[in-house]
Amino acid sequence: MSTISLEHVTKRYPDGTEAVKDLNLNIADGEFIVFVGPSGCGKSTALNMIAGLEDISDGELRMNQKVVNQLSPKDRDIAMVFQTYALYPHMTVRENMAFPLKIAHMPHDEIDRRVKEAADLLELAEHLDRKPANLSGGQRQRVAMGRAIVRDPQAFLMDEPLSNLDAKLRVQMRTTISRLQQRLKVTTIYVTHDQTEAMTLGDRILVLRLGTKQQVGSPQELYDYPANLFVAGFIGSPSMNFMPGELADGMLKWPLGEVPLPAETVRRLEQEKAPRDVIVGIRPEDFEDAALVEGPKREQGATITVKADVLESLGSEILAYFPVPKPKAAQMDELQRVAAEVGTGDAPGSESTFVARLSPTTRAQEGIAFNVWLNTHKLHLFDAKTGKALGR
Amino acid sequence: MTAVAAPAARTARRARTATQPAMPTGRKVGWAAANAITIAWTLFPIWWLIALAFKAPTSLTDGSFWPNQWSWSNFSGIFHGTAFVRPLINSIGIGLISTVISVVLGTMAAYAIARLKFPGKSALIGVSLLIAMFPLISLVTPLFNVERVLGLFNTWPGLIIPYLAFSLPLAIYTLSAFFREIPWDLEKAAKVDGASQRQIFLKVIAPLALPGIATTSILVFMFCWNEFLLAISLTSTNAARTAPAAMGFFTGVSQFTFPIGSIAAAAVIITIPIVIFVMIFQRRIVAGLTAGAVKG
Numbered sequence: 001m002s003t004i005s006l007e008h009v010t011k012r013y014p015d016g017t018e019a020v021k022d023l024n025l026n027i028a029d030g031e032f033i034v035f036v037g038p039s040g041c042g043k044s045t046a047l048n049m050i051a052g053l054e055d056i057s058d059g060e061l062r063m064n065q066k067v068v069n070q071l072s073p074k075d076r077d078i079a080m081v082f083q084t085y086a087l088y089p090h091m092t093v094r095e096n097m098a099f100p101l102k103i104a105h106m107p108h109d110e111i112d113r114r115v116k117e118a119a120d121l122l123e124l125a126e127h128l129d130r131k132p133a134n135l136s137g138g139q140r141q142r143v144a145m146g147r148a149i150v151r152d153p154q155a156f157l158m159d160e161p162l163s164n165l166d167a168k169l170r171v172q173m174r175t176t177i178s179r180l181q182q183r184l185k186v187t188t189i190y191v192t193h194d195q196t197e198a199m200t201l202g203d204r205i206l207v208l209r210l211g212t213k214q215q216v217g218s219p220q221e222l223y224d225y226p227a228n229l230f231v232a233g234f235i236g237s238p239s240m241n242f243m244p245g246e247l248a249d250g251m252l253k254w255p256l257g258e259v260p261l262p263a264e265t266v267r268r269l270e271q272e273k274a275p276r277d278v279i280v281g282i283r284p285e286d287f288e289d290a291a292l293v294e295g296p297k298r299e300q301g302a303t304i305t306v307k308a309d310v311l312e313s314l315g316s317e318i319l320a321y322f323p324v325p326k327p328k329a330a331q332m333d334e335l336q337r338v339a340a341e342v343g344t345g346d347a348p349g350s351e352s353t354f355v356a357r358l359s360p361t362t363r364a365q366e367g368i369a370f371n372v373w374l375n376t377h378k379l380h381l382f383d384a385k386t387g388k389a390l391g392r
Numbered sequence: 393m394t395a396v397a398a399p400a401a402r403t404a405r406r407a408r409t410a411t412q413p414a415m416p417t418g419r420k421v422g423w424a425a426a427n428a429i430t431i432a433w434t435l436f437p438i439w440w441l442i443a444l445a446f447k448a449p450t451s452l453t454d455g456s457f458w459p460n461q462w463s464w465s466n467f468s469g470i471f472h473g474t475a476f477v478r479p480l481i482n483s484i485g486i487g488l489i490s491t492v493i494s495v496v497l498g499t500m501a502a503y504a505i506a507r508l509k510f511p512g513k514s515a516l517i518g519v520s521l522l523i524a525m526f527p528l529i530s531l532v533t534p535l536f537n538v539e540r541v542l543g544l545f546n547t548w549p550g551l552i553i554p555y556l557a558f559s560l561p562l563a564i565y566t567l568s569a570f571f572r573e574i575p576w577d578l579e580k581a582a583k584v585d586g587a588s589q590r591q592i593f594l595k596v597i598a599p600l601a602l603p604g605i606a607t608t609s610i611l612v613f614m615f616c617w618n619e620f621l622l623a624i625s626l627t628s629t630n631a632a633r634t635a636p637a638a639m640g641f642f643t644g645v646s647q648f649t650f651p652i653g654s655i656a657a658a659a660v661i662i663t664i665p666i667v668i669f670v671m672i673f674q675r676r677i678v679a680g681l682t683a684g685a686v687k688g
Contacts, residue, residue, distance in 0.1 A: 051580075051584055052583075052584075053580050053583065072583075073584045073586075074583065074584075074585075074586035074587065078584065079584065080580075080581065080584040082581060083577075084575060086581035088578065088596055089600065090599045090600060099582075099587075099595075100586055103586045103591060104586055147585070151585075157584075
C-alpha cells in the first residue's frame with residue numbers, strides 16, 4: 001500500500017506531440033481513483049508511466065515519497081490488469097496466477113496458499129487447472145484480477161478492465177471490483193472511457209482531455225460543479241444540454257426565454273467580471289413536466305412550452321427529446337468542439353435537441369406541445385470562449 | 393510449404409464439415425472422384441520411384457507399375473561401402489547443425505525485429521530478403537575461390553556457412569511474422585509481473601512462438617537437405633559431399649549401365665528424414681495456440 005504522487009508529469013514523443021501535459025496529482029494511500037476521458041486523452045499513457053511501461057519525459061513520479069522515475073516495472077511492486085486481460089495462453093489458471101510469485105522466488109507452499117486464497121475470493125477454485133482458452137470472458141477477467149491480487153502489491157493499476165465484457169457482466173464485475181478494493185484497501189488507479197464506471201467506482205475522478213487535467217474531485221463534485229464545458233458534457237448520462245445565452249442585468253437571455261438568475265449567482269458573476277456571451281448548461285434531470293410541479297418549487301424555476309418529437313419510456317422515467325432553436329451568430333466553437341469530443345452529437349445547425357428526464361406519470365405525448373418546468377437554480381454557466389465555469 | 397499448410401487446412405475442413413449440413417450424394421461422389429484423381433496424379437511419380445527402388449536390377453526396364461519380384465538389392469547396393477553412407481551422414485549433420493544455428497539466431501533476430509524500434513530496421517529486413525532472393529548460381533564461383541583460400545572448401549563449415557546465409561533471412565522472415573502475432577500486452581503483463589527481459593523471452597514469448605519455430609525448422613531443414621548446387625560445387629570428396637550431390641556421382645556396374653535402381657533407392661532413403669522431421673514437428677503446429685490470451 002502506498003501513496004502515489006505525480007508532479008508536473010509530462011509524456012512527450014520524439015515527434016513532439018505531448019500525450020500527457022504537466023499532470024499534477026496526489027493519490028492517497030488506499031484511495032480508488034479513476035482516470036476518465038475520451039479515447040486519446042492520455043489516460044492510458046498516464047497509467048503506463050505509473051506502471052513503468054513508458055518513460056516519463058518530464059516531471060517526477062513518487063511512490064511513498066520516493067522518486068521512482070527510473071525504476072523498472074518489476075521494482076515498483078505494482079500489479080496491473082489489462083483490457084485484453086493478457087493471460088499467458090500456454091499456462092493454466094493456477095500457473096497464470098502463480099507466475100509473478102514464481103518470478104519472485106517465493107516458496108512453493110506460500111505460492112499455493114496465496115493462489116488458493118485468491119481463487120476462493122474470485123470463485124475460480126474449480127477452474128484452476130484449465131487453460132485461458134477454455135474460460136468465458138468473465139472468468140478470464142477474474143483470472144487477470146487474481147494474478148494481480150496474489151502479489152499483494154503496493155498498488156493496482158487497471159486499464160479498462162471491463163470493456164471487453166457484455167453489459168450485464170460489466171455491472172456485476174463493477175461491484176466485485178468495488179468490494180474487492182474495499183476489502184484489500186490497496187491504492188487503485190482505474191482507467192476507463194465510461195463515465196458511469198468512473199462515477200460508480202471512484203473515490204475521486206480525474207477527468208483528462210487531450211493530455212490535460214480538466215478537474216479532479218469526488219463523483220458528486222464533478223456532477224454538481226463541473227469546472228468547464230468539457231467535464232459538464234462528459235459526466236452525466238444522458239449528457240447535459242447546452243445552449244448559448246446572453247447575460248444582462250442579472251437576467252439570462254436564451255432561446256428558452258428570459259430567466260432571472262439567483263442573487264448569489266449574480267453577485268459572483270459580477271466579481272468574476274463574467275463576459276456577456278455565455279453557454280448555458282442544464283441537466284436532463286433538472287427538467288420536469290410543469291403539470292407535476294406545484295407550489296413554491298414552481299417559483300424556483302421557469303416554465304417553457306415545447307413539443308417533444310421523441311419520448312422514450314424507461315419505466316422509472318421518461319426521456320423527452322425536443323428541438324430548441326439556436327440563436328443566430330452565436331459563438332459556439334468551443335461547444336461544438338466539446339460536443340464532437342464527448343460524442344453528444346450536437347451537430348452544427350439551426351436547432352439543438354434537448355433531453356429532459358420526466359416523471360413516468362407525465363401526460364406528455366409525442367408531437368403535442370406541453371409545458372416543461374426547469375430548475376433555474378441548477379443552471380450551469382460557462383464562458384463561451386474558454387468554456388470555463390462561471391459564477392461558482 | 394505444403395507440408396506446413398496441410399494441418400491448418402485439415403482443421404479448417406474438419407470445422408466446416410462439423411457445422412455444415414450433409415452434402416447430397418451426387419456431389420459427394422463428384423468430390424471423391426476429383427480428390428482421387430488429384431491424389432493419384434501427385435502420388436504416381438512417388439510410387440514409380442518406390443517401385444523402381446524395389447525392382448531387381450534385371451527387371452528395371454520392364455515398364456510395369458508393380459515390381460514382379462521385390463528385391464532389396466538396390467538398397468543393399470547403395471549401403472555397401474561408403475559411396476552413399478558417408479554423404480548421408482554429411483547431409484544429416486550439415487542439415488541439423490545449420491537448422492539449429494539458423495533457428496536460434498533467427499528467433500533472436502526476429503524477436504528484435506518484431507518488437508524493438510531501432511535505426512536501420514527496415515534496411516536490415518530489406519537486405520536480408522535481398523540475400524534470400526539472390527540467385528545462388530551467381531555466387532558459386534566467388535564462393536568456390538573464397539573457400540579454397542580460407543581452407544573451407546570440401547568441409548562441413550564450408551557448406552554450413554553459406555546455408556546459414558541463405559536460410560537465416562527465411563527464418564527471420566517467417567519467425568517475425570509469428571512474433572508479431574503474439575499480443576504485445578502479454579509482454580507488458582510479464583514485465584509488470586516482475587520478469588526480466590530474458591525471462592519474458594524464455595517463459596512467455598518463446599513457448600508461444602513454438603509453432604513458428606517448428607515451422608521454420610522444417611523449412612530451413614528442407615532447404616539444407618535438398619540443396620544441390622552449392623553441395624556439388626563446394627565439395628570434391630565424400631568428406632563433405634551431401635546425399636543429393638553424391639547421387640550425381642553414382643555409377644552403374646559398368647560405364648554403360650545407368651545406375652537408375654541405385655538412384656531410386658537413394659531417393660527413397662533421402663525422403664525418409666524429411667517425412668520424420670515433418671511428423672515430429674507438425675504436432676507442434678497447432679493453429680490457435682495463442683487463443684485465449686486476450687479478449688473473450
